Amino acid sequence: MTARIGVVTFPGTLDDRDTQRAVRVAGAEAVPLWHRDKDLKQVDAVVLPGGFSYGDYLRAGAISRFSPVMESVIGQARDGMPVLGICNGFQVLTEAHLLPGAMLRNTDLHFVCRDQRLRVETSGTAWTADYAAGQEISIPLKNIDGRYTADEHVLDELEAEGRVVFRYATGGPAADGYGNPNGSLRDIAGITNAAGNVVGLMPHPEHAVEALTGTGRTDGLGFFTSVLKKLVSA
Amino acid sequence: MPVARVVVDVMLKPEILDPQGQAVQRALPRLGFDGISDVRQGKRFELEVDGPVDDAALARIRQLAETFLANTVIEDFAVKVES
Numbered sequence: 001m002t003a004r005i006g007v008v009t010f011p012g013t014l015d016d017r018d019t020q021r022a023v024r025v026a027g028a029e030a031v032p033l034w035h036r037d038k039d040l041k042q043v044d045a046v047v048l049p050g051g052f053s054y055g056d057y058l059r060a061g062a063i064s065r066f067s068p069v070m071e072s073v074i075g076q077a078r079d080g081m082p083v084l085g086i087c088n089g090f091q092v093l094t095e096a097h098l099l100p101g102a103m104l105r106n107t108d109l110h111f112v113c114r115d116q117r118l119r120v121e122t123s124g125t126a127w128t129a130d131y132a133a134g135q136e137i138s139i140p141l142k143n144i145d146g147r148y149t150a151d152e153h154v155l156d157e158l159e160a161e162g163r164v165v166f167r168y169a170t171g172g173p174a175a176d177g178y179g180n181p182n183g184s185l186r187d188i189a190g191i192t193n194a195a196g197n198v199v200g201l202m203p204h205p206e207h208a209v210e211a212l213t214g215t216g217r218t219d220g221l222g223f224f225t226s227v228l229k230k231l232v233s234a
Numbered sequence: 235m236p237v238a239r240v241v242v243d244v245m246l247k248p249e250i251l252d253p254q255g256q257a258v259q260r261a262l263p264r265l266g267f268d269g270i271s272d273v274r275q276g277k278r279f280e281l282e283v284d285g286p287v288d289d290a291a292l293a294r295i296r297q298l299a300e301t302f303l304a305n306t307v308i309e310d311f312a313v314k315v316e317s
Contacts, residue, residue: 059305066302095305102307104246107253149250149308183251 003028003231005224006043008073008089010035010064014051015086015206022206023047026224035067044231045082045126046073048089050142050204060103060145061091070096082126082227083198087143090190090200099191099200100158101150106143107183115215116141116203117169117177118189122162125196126230130222136169137219138177141203146182148189148202158191166190166201238287239316240295244304245276279303280316287315 005023007030009016020030031043035053040046053064064070070092077083077098085093093099106112117138120131131137150158158164166189172178180187182202190201205220246252252274259273279299283291296313304311 058303062302062305094307100307102305104250104308105254107251109253109257183253 003045003228004031004041004043005029005227006031006033006040006046008033008035008046008048008069010051010053010067010092012052012055013049013088015049015204016051018204019047019049019086019206022209022220022224025209026221026228028224028228033069035064035069038068038072040069040072040076045084045227046076047206048073048083048085048092049206050087050089053088053092056088056145059091059095061088061093061095064088064092065095074098077193077198080195080197082230084127084223084227085198085200086204086206087146087202090202091145093198093200098198099193100154101148101191103145104147104149105145106147106181109144111142111144112146112181113140113142114181115139115177116181116189117172118166118201118203119169121164121167122192124162125165125192125199125226127199127223127226128165129226129229131226137222138215138217139203139205139208139220140215141181143182143202146184146202148182148184148191150185155186155188158188159186161194163192163194164188164190165192165199166203238283238285240281240283240287240292241314241316242279242281242295242299242303243276243312243314244279244299244309245274245311247308247310250308277303 023030091103120135167187168180205223207214208220255274
């Protein structure tokens with residue numbers, strides 16, 4: 001049976017179609033979910049894609065966190081359903097308190113758009129099993145509110161429990177996508193919850209799944225194939 | 235029906251870096267304003283409330299501020315009634 005992966009569209013979501021396509025390229029069925037609808041249509045996993053839900057008018061992700069669909073997503077995420085939040089989706093996950101911390105305006109106040117190098121810190125999540133710890137990948141990044149922040153106690157806890165999933169890779173020129181693009185504390189680009197089923201990250205794997213489009217790399221495909229394996233083995 | 239105004243001020247916590255406030259502060263000498271050593275930028279919400287602002291109404295507004303208007307992971311807030 002084909003796995004069904006839901007992709008939520010909020011008003012202002014931009015990357016839902018790319019995300020649906022990435023799901024299909026990985027071999028799953030993409031199920032569009034509308035934010036006003038509580039019904040998750042019996043999907044096996046959910047992706048909250050990137051964009052500017054509700055225009056980011058209050059704070060990025062703050063208003064969409066109260067959309068009816070989120071009530072169902074929060075409930076099922078707590079029961080173990082895999083949930084991936086990309087960029088604005090990551091912001092929604094922090095606002096919903098499914099992931100700790102918060103997202104702030106980039107330190108340099110600029111919108112950053114570039115191919116970004118990431119170091120995979122753990123393969124022990126529903127969305128990263130097809131990567132290896134220590135592996136470097138390059139996927140697009142585009143945000144203005146991407147500065148991950150949490151208090152020292154929370155950061156220490158994330159590190160101690162191996163819940164920092166991605167860091168911005170350093171050690172090369174910024175022109176090649178190295179370095180911290182937004183001032184995120186401890187170079188954090190993505191984190192997971194304690195159970196490993198909820199992952200949020202700022203860069204966009206869904207834009208790097210086919211050689212002919214985007215960056216020309218397919219480094220992002222592993223997110224979607226990882227969750228498929230997880231669902232098949234569950 | 236009487237309408238009262240309740241103001242909710244939201245500020246980044248003191249320990250959180252505020253690059254927007256810093257950008258404003260850096261512009262001040264260019265504009266001829268000297269002697270201002272720090273600027274932090276916040277948000278002010280003005281709520282027009284129908285009916286009296288009694289303790290129950292204020293409690294509801296505090297809850298609104300805590301769950302929605304402010305993200306208490308990064309922000310502090312203050313609620314005051316304007317007469």
